[in-house]
Amino acid sequence: MDKVLLIIPAYNEEKNILRTYEEIVNYNKHSKEKYDVIVINDGSKDKTKEILEKNNIPHINLLQNLGIGGAVQTGYKFAFYNDYDIAVQFDGDGQHDINYVKNIITPIINKKCDLVIGSRYIDKETSSFKSTKARQIGINIISKFIKIATRKKIYDTTSGFRACNKKIIESFAKNYPVEYPEPITTTEILKQGYKIEEVPVNMKERLGGKSSIRAWKNFYYMINVCLSILMISIRRYKDGR
């Protein structure tokens, strides 16, 4: 059976992290598959570290705050060093639903693709939470850019609920963007000739805390992401892997 690791980046998640972990433990008790967990504490300033230690949650404390990309990459490095077959990015804020992990890793277990994106938009019924109108427009624009760069339509370009196989774990462990990692890695991976699939998932509204993408930063975010995708599209990649 494939070894599966859930990578949970956490920055100031004292309100949610324990609940998220308990949900996973509960799920493991009742199901055939068992998922390992690693929480990456990205230099949180609140009690996240204490909570992780007190409850014996497997975690890595980053010595400095690195931002979402640097934190998630640490998880991929951990997965790579410990020889995991599948790594799943899972949010610590309660947005992601543990019951859907099975759905997003199935295409990888069946070797149908290399990376799976848990998508809010591919099947309109599944997800109760669809995020704001403005953000949906932003996600759509990014989607168009990725289509131009790679000729593949990705619907939920900013979803942080993703699973990948060993080859991608290795690639992410070696190279992962510090900022705006989701749309950028999606484009890079497609450009390198890997296969990506989108699977419908349910996402809940955040339980507490703030999203890492703040409203006033959206415009700056869009320019950065779109420019990055354009740059990747003119970059040359070796064919094959």
Added chain:
Amino acid sequence: MDVKLKISLFVFSIILFIITTSILKKGRIPIKYSLLWYFFAIIILLTSVFPNFFSWIASIVGFEVMSNLIIAIFIGLLIFLTMALTIMVAGQNKKTILLIQELSIVKKELEEKSKNK
């Protein structure tokens, strides 16, 4: 060119030269970074010693006044320097991130080992 401007430029280039040399003497920057500052100092010195040559260049390139050419050269050099620094900072940042990640992972493994003892 006004004699006052000549003298100012000359003095300025000497000061820049002295500052660069003293930083270098204390070993606070490697030689390769000092070269650019010496280059700056030399260009300033040349403009004060051979103003005619520079006003000739200014007329060729299309500057009406020589002092504008000097300013333009410096802005160009500074832009180049800033770009080089941006690239350096980005490279340093990448290395720092790598160090923090690897160190944090090793630290976790060490802590686990000492717990199991």
